[in-house]
Amino acid sequence: xxxxxxxxxxxxxxxxxxxxxxxxxxxxxxxxxxxxxxxxxxxxxxxxxxxxxxxxxxxxxxxxxxxxxxxxxxxxxxxxxxxxxxxxxxxxxxxxxxxxxxxxxxxxxxxxxxxxxxxxxxxxxxxxxxxxxxxxxxxxxxxxxxxxxxxxxxxxxxxxxxxxxxxxxxxxxxxxxxxxxxxxxxxxxxxxxxxxxxxxxxxxxxxxxxxxxxxxxxxxxxxxxxxxxxxxxxxxxxxxxxxxxxx
Amino acid sequence: xxxxxxxxxxxxxxxxxxxxxxxxxxxxxxxxxxxxxxxxxxxxxxxxxxxxxxxxxxxxxxxxxxxxxxxxxxxxxxxxxxxxxxxxxxxxxxxxxxxxxxxxxxxxxxxxxxxxxxxxxxxxxxxxxxxxxxxxxxxxxxxxxxxxxxxxxxxxxxxxxxxxxxxxxxxxxxxxxxxxxxxxxxxxxxxxxxxxxxxxxxxxxxxxxxxxxxxxxxxxxxxxxxxxxxxxxxxxxxxxxxxxxxxxxxxxxxxxxxxxxxxxxxxxxxxxxxxxxxxxxxxxxxxxxxxxxxxxxxx
Numbered sequence: 001x002x003x004x005x006x007x008x009x010x011x012x013x014x015x016x017x018x019x020x021x022x023x024x025x026x027x028x029x030x031x032x033x034x035x036x037x038x039x040x041x042x043x044x045x046x047x048x049x050x051x052x053x054x055x056x057x058x059x060x061x062x063x064x065x066x067x068x069x070x071x072x073x074x075x076x077x078x079x080x081x082x083x084x085x086x087x088x089x090x091x092x093x094x095x096x097x098x099x100x101x102x103x104x105x106x107x108x109x110x111x112x113x114x115x116x117x118x119x120x121x122x123x124x125x126x127x128x129x130x131x132x133x134x135x136x137x138x139x140x141x142x143x144x145x146x147x148x149x150x151x152x153x154x155x156x157x158x159x160x161x162x163x164x165x166x167x168x169x170x171x172x173x174x175x176x177x178x179x180x181x182x183x184x185x186x187x188x189x190x191x192x193x194x195x196x197x198x199x200x201x202x203x204x205x206x207x208x209x210x211x212x213x214x215x216x217x218x219x220x221x222x223x224x225x226x227x228x229x230x231x232x233x234x235x236x237x238x239x240x241x242x243x244x245x246x247x
Numbered sequence: 248x249x250x251x252x253x254x255x256x257x258x259x260x261x262x263x264x265x266x267x268x269x270x271x272x273x274x275x276x277x278x279x280x281x282x283x284x285x286x287x288x289x290x291x292x293x294x295x296x297x298x299x300x301x302x303x304x305x306x307x308x309x310x311x312x313x314x315x316x317x318x319x320x321x322x323x324x325x326x327x328x329x330x331x332x333x334x335x336x337x338x339x340x341x342x343x344x345x346x347x348x349x350x351x352x353x354x355x356x357x358x359x360x361x362x363x364x365x366x367x368x369x370x371x372x373x374x375x376x377x378x379x380x381x382x383x384x385x386x387x388x389x390x391x392x393x394x395x396x397x398x399x400x401x402x403x404x405x406x407x408x409x410x411x412x413x414x415x416x417x418x419x420x421x422x423x424x425x426x427x428x429x430x431x432x433x434x435x436x437x438x439x440x441x442x443x444x445x446x447x448x449x450x451x452x453x454x455x456x457x458x459x460x461x462x463x464x465x466x467x468x469x470x471x472x473x474x475x476x477x478x479x480x481x482x483x484x485x486x487x488x489x490x491x492x493x494x495x496x497x498x499x500x501x502x503x504x505x506x507x508x509x510x511x512x513x514x515x516x517x518x519x520x521x522x523x524x525x526x527x528x529x530x531x532x533x534x535x536x537x538x539x540x541x542x543x544x545x546x
């Protein structure tokens with residue numbers, strides 16, 4: 001089983017019909033993510049990033065092609081099987097999606113309840129992960145009174161508490177200031193060391209440039225055969241501007 | 248945590264929750280009222296059947312110890328008639344009793360008693376037409392406690408009356424009403440739970456993404472339904488008991504037979520009413536299964 005990709009998409013198409021018109025959200029997308037990889041998925045709005053993540057999470061079906069996660073054929077799974085699979089995958093949302101009726105501790109505990117873990121083990125893990133994201137003192141606080149950055153840290157704690165082999169994050173820094181955003185991505189990058197595959201969808205190219213790693217760029221629903229070379233994406237000042245400044 | 252989520256569901260739409268509880272209570276009250284009336288009519292039927300039976304006249308038979316002399320029997324008679332629940336009494340001599348046995352069961356059977364002396368009996372006539380079961384027991388025990396009384400026969404040989412058929416029909420109507428109320432309660436609860444579900448949809452969808460099973464999501468909804476049904480049933484019982492204690496004596500007393508005491512719903516029927524409310528609510532909660540089992544509608 002060594003070397004088996006944790007995520008694999010084979011010739012995946014996803015079409016939608018809107019107003020009688022067929023739209024290709026994804027066209028013949030193939031990719032492989034290995035264990036412990038830190039991968040950015042970039043592309044402009046509407047390029048198909050969210051659609052691709054939905055397929056990986058088993059929230060959508062491909063129109064054509066195959067999707068494998070942790071060696072399992074997601075495209076053939078029933079809804080109940082997909083939910084069981086998602087208990088092994090950490091998910092971080094842009095808008096954190098915390099349950100407002102539950103406090104910080106209970107929000108982080110939720111995926112462990114779905115996994116059926118015992119109370120003592122749940123408590124140990126939740127407190128430990130809250131310590132890691134520096135939210136332990138807020139364990140009993142309601143989530144509505146937290147700042148955006150704190151909410152995102154709770155969201156990350158909720159994703160990490162299950163020790164996922166894959167962590168999928170859709171625009172996790174979208175609602176954060178630049179300092180918090182970098183601190184968050186730095187933390188996610190450290191997960192590489194634990195063998196967790198981190199798959200982040202973002203359109204923040206500055207962040208991608210700063211943290212490096214593997215970069216996949218979706219263009220019009222398609223993935224170029226080679227990964228993106230960030231050097232080619234460096235913005236340069238136009239020559240006429242530089243000439244004007246020197247004159 | 249499940250209880251906390253159920254509570255959140257309930258209070259997320261307080262007016263809808265309250266409306267549902269009241270609506271469930273009203274539906275169950277309609278059924279409960281019907282049951283109460285049927286139960287009381289059934290009691291009238293049984294009493295009337297006893298009264299109209301040829302074999303069991305509206306009264307009691309007291310068997311007196313043969314050792315009592317005439318004076319002592321007269322004293323016993325007077326003592327019994329001092330109770331205003333009895334209008335009259337008649338002494339039946341052993342010979343007359345034997346003759347009555349011959350008439351009723353034929354000579355062969357009556358010969359069995361020939362060697363034995365039959366006791367003197369007193370035929371008592373009630374002063375009122377109807378006696379409740381509990382009241383009748385009190386009377387029987389009082390009489391059995393009098394010195395010289397061997398036993399008392401209540402003569403409960405009820406014969407079917409023409410009314411029985413019509414009451415059976417009433418029971419059929421009650422069954423139809425029961426099914427209707429069950430459906431109404433289930434739909435009401437289901438509707439409210441769907442409303443609560445819609446209000447909390449983003450959170451429920453998030454749970455689906457995190458891997459919550461459909462049954463895990465359903466559990467708070469079941470608890471919510473159970474609470475709604477139980478509270479509605481309790482309110483319905485309160486209304487019914489209040490109705491019997493307050494409304495019946497003021498409004499319907501003149502319509503009831505003389506001396507008839509209108510009873511509240513029996514304990515068994517009350518429990519059945521609560522069970523119906525809770526059961527229908529649980530069924531209503533289960534109607535949300537398609538919502539909780541369908542794939543998450545979010546990333």
